[in-house]
Amino acid sequence: MAAPVRVCVGRLGTFDFPAGLYAYTGSALRNLEARVSRHLARAKKLHWHIDYLLAAPGVRVCEVRRHGAAECVVNQQVAGEIPVKGFGASDCRAGCGSHLKRLR
Numbered sequence: 001m002a003a004p005v006r007v008c009v010g011r012l013g014t015f016d017f018p019a020g021l022y023a024y025t026g027s028a029l030r031n032l033e034a035r036v037s038r039h040l041a042r043a044k045k046l047h048w049h050i051d052y053l054l055a056a057p058g059v060r061v062c063e064v065r066r067h068g069a070a071e072c073v074v075n076q077q078v079a080g081e082i083p084v085k086g087f088g089a090s091d092c093r094a095g096c097g098s099h100l101k102r103l104r
């Protein structure tokens, strides 16, 4: 995120995201390639929290990493601050707090 941006994240609410580098952790038990391609596509119906963020001006994906571990395990290994409580974590049962973190 090159500049701060205000984003309406569906029913979660509207939030101000400071400029910076963020890490989002998600999972796809089937069809991982299709899910990643969907996240990288600009034109799509907004469904997940991350869709709203990626559709905002000035927001771009700089890297995609694949892990074998469960998303919550990976997410909890990411050191960063939580910009929006509950982001991408609607069905999280591991107490992550958010699946989006701001790295710097």
Ligand SMILES: [Zn+2]
Binding pocket: 071, 072, 075, 089, 092, 093, 094, 095, 096, 097, 099
């Ligand atoms: Zn989690």
